[in-house]
Amino acid sequence: MSDWPSHGGRPEQLLPRFGLAGDNEIIDFSANLNPLGPPVWLAQQLAASVAELALYPDPDYREAREAIARAEGLPAEQVRLTNGGAEAIFLAAALLASQGVSRATIVQPTFGEYARACRHYGIAVEHVELAPGSFALDEASAAEAMRDAAALFLCRPNNPTGTLLGREIIEHLLAAGQHHGATLVVDEAFVDFVTPDERLTPLLARFDNLLLLRSMTKLYAIPGLRLGYLLGSATAVERIGELQPPWSVNALAAGLVAPLLADRDYLARTRAWLDAERPWLQGELEALGLDVVPSHANFLLFRDAHGESMPALLAHLARCGILARHTHNFIGLEGAWLRVAVRSRLENRALVEAIARWRNP
Template sequence: MTSQTDKASPDQNPNDSQATSSFPLHGGNPQRAAEAFKVNVDTLIDFSASVNQMGPPKCVMEQLGQSFPQILEYPDPANTALKSALSNYCALPAERIIVGNGSSELIHALPCLLREGKSVALIEPAFSEYRRAFEIADRPIITFTGAAEHQFLIPLNALLHKLDQAPEIAMLVLGNPTCPAGTLWPRQDIETLLSYCETRKILLVIDETFIEFTDGDNSLVGKVPESHSLILIRSMTKFHALPGLRIGYGLMSPEHIANIEKGRVPWSVNGLAQSLGVAALQDKEFPSQSREWNRDQRKRLLSGFAEIENIETFPSQTNFILFRIQSNNPSHPAALYERLIRDGVLLRNCGNFPGLDINYFRCGVRKEADNRQLLHSLREQCARLASP
């Protein structure tokens, strides 16, 4: 357990300062890579962003033309229609749903729920905006780091022991599935952890951004009505493939929603996003079709990775795969990153995730032709790096 007080700049890689000019903070920024390496952005296949490659539901495109008149009007500040659609989608009362301009708006609002004088505990590696949100708010952060041998989770007994040793913790943040590993927490462990947090009056924040890609009943959405401690953060960016619209939502008690609303700017979710978000939730076949398609492509991609020497992959339940290049040469990660870009393949280097180093990369699951290109380039460039 460590206390984090140093603040890193948005593009700083804390594990390898020499890589900062090459490795951005987030995925989905091919323009920066193209500028850095002087290549045509149109030639890049972007594996750095983990967006559903089936694309948005067809009804979104059908609704798009009809929604244009809404740009002439102010959007509904209460997001009434979108909250109603999300209420049906999540089987929750609308008063337990808050909609944001992407999940990032809601993540950066979380510090207002942390009691004064208390600390937040982050289970990392994790989405970096959680750390940034609490650093910007100047709130105390405690870090629990998962290890590779545990798929970057923390065994439940060890986690509960850490929490017992830190009475100052009033909020615990974790991802399920985790990012960037794509690992699911055991359902029983999550439920036990929630019960512990309720007893300790700790707010348990679970990022479920990628939960819809997983098979089975893995979400704690059914616990939201009965728990004051539980906060779920979700997004329509990844699963519904709407990154440009910036639609995120939180599932929590009305009291927490009211406290967040006090500090929000009005009209944060634009009218076009609200209208198309409603449309995206109407396609009842889209979720199962997306899971099946992603499962098949992920399996094929993992099979291809298994044939490449000096690559170690980690089991994923999502639409991305974390892998590590096995090399003792510190120049290899940056060299591989650049060579793949020149081959037209953009990965997400994970060296700026606490607990990882620049030997770790993440790739999104894309369509079969793109995946074949990735495997071909990766096999070829890894072989070149390994040769004397």
């Protein structure tokens, strides 16, 4: 594994590599967070609930789980609240290990924590790689994984490509898995950004070998709060409840779940922003000769159409006060691509202008 930071979003870890001070003023395109920022009412609500710190949270998080269940159209027994999407990933791996799963396949390039979580629980990891450039999935090799291994992890839409696997492929994989006793774990951390709504929740009614992982971090721009959840069959969720440390989510974060999900206006404003900004940014990047992967998420992956060095562009952008996400630790990308979050028009324009200066110094 490379010595590059394994996640985006901490400029002080990357800037010294380019001879820059870690506290340099920076526009951060390396973490895929909603640029609208957390809903405005959130800080006040947090302050108003500080008294709850004196009490243990409800160990079952009933209120939060019921709010999620209502939003997802599921019984609360199929919902587990987690400490961010990251804990949901580790709980999925813990569940698999407790079921005796010893090998899992991961569709790559993707978020690195699936492999880390599997290894943490003693599950050997294999990979199925998406086709270079198009990032299409070879369905046959994925289906094979649902036969040979007892679990397949994939991310939909996928970080870092932004691509979205078709629902039919997912159904085929689930049916194969049902037949061979394999579980499909789908990380939908970025599904809130997909329009029209493509979440796989309805499939839970037909497939008890499906686990869905969610993060509230990206949409609500709350990486420091740590909120996520896991959806699955009532049996799987009950078992996961036994594996999860008690009070894993703090009371203040848990108390925000229902009001966050109820804020439909925030979601509408987010969708309006993304519908306008993503095509604009993609068009501007393409006009600068970059090869941009069409994205269903709030970020774009690109490389130079003529093979110019992306690490060189990463360094140039850092000197311009812009942090992009390197791809050195994504299997199959190995630094040849960059990923940027879609941000506000002003910030996106700054990114485009900085790339234009790299093209024409």
